[in-house]
Amino acid sequence: MKRHYIVRVISKLLIPCIFLFALYVQFHGDYGPGGGFQAGVIFASGIVLYTLVVGLDRAQQAFHPRIIEILVAIGVLIYGSVGIWCLASGGKFLDYNALADDPVRHPQHGQHLGILLVELGVGITVAAAVVSIFFAFVNRGRS
């Protein structure tokens, strides 16, 4: 990909926008279309584009495969621990009302916090899983 100047320049312009858009979809999922799953896939496709342009070695320097594999598990852990946190604050499992400061009058605050954290967990898992599958495929192709 050293010689494809147009592809390189356009990707350089696009990749930050893709990451930014993924973050927007992630944290604006409460108000507009989108959510953790879509954001994760968009983020991962940004990393895939980066890998296609700069090559696997440099991409794996930026996104270390070991860290990405750990992130796959961390996303699920975030989701599960929100559930446990709800239990610890006196609610049922994944009952976000318990997370609010004042569950009786403002249960919505707890719901907001819970949904935000849970979607973050989904996003991290999806992005990391897609990227690590892609890395595994490309690694195998080189051998």
Add this chain to the structure above:
Amino acid sequence: MSTAIAIVVLRDLWSSVILSGIFSLISAGLFVVMDAVDVAFTEAAVGAGVSTVLMLGTLALTDTSEKRSDRFQVLPLLVVLLTGAALIYSTLDMPHYGDPYAPIHLGEPANTYIYKSSNEIGVPNIVTSVLASYRGYDTLGETVVIFTAGIGVLLLLRRSCEMDQEGKTCVNEESHS
């Protein structure tokens, strides 16, 4: 529709993969027309984006042209035709698109979620509130499925690489750098 026929007819897998990406993009457009923006989002990102790239990656590992089979098999054709006929027959019972008296608009779930969501959850996007709060368990399960899928693919592809390494055919990344 024409892209779907082209995917079946074409022998060149490379064009088939690209066409299936186009097919996903068109269906994403269809979902937008039907106001299912969240689904369209997922279809465009997963179907047209990531899965096309993964299939191209698979093609790079295998052959790019389909094997031609000489035998004409009757049973698979019969199964496909029967399933298709049954599916089309079952759509006859479905309410028309946009019918305000369809059971889904009158029944319990729609009324509960649409009228209570803004009070109980306080999130404007009802899809998100159903997905993450009312159906939190399901989404947790979904996330675990993705986790398992990722781990499974990693285990499969890694393991075979290590086995190759004993035969000195697979170059590991540590020995590469």
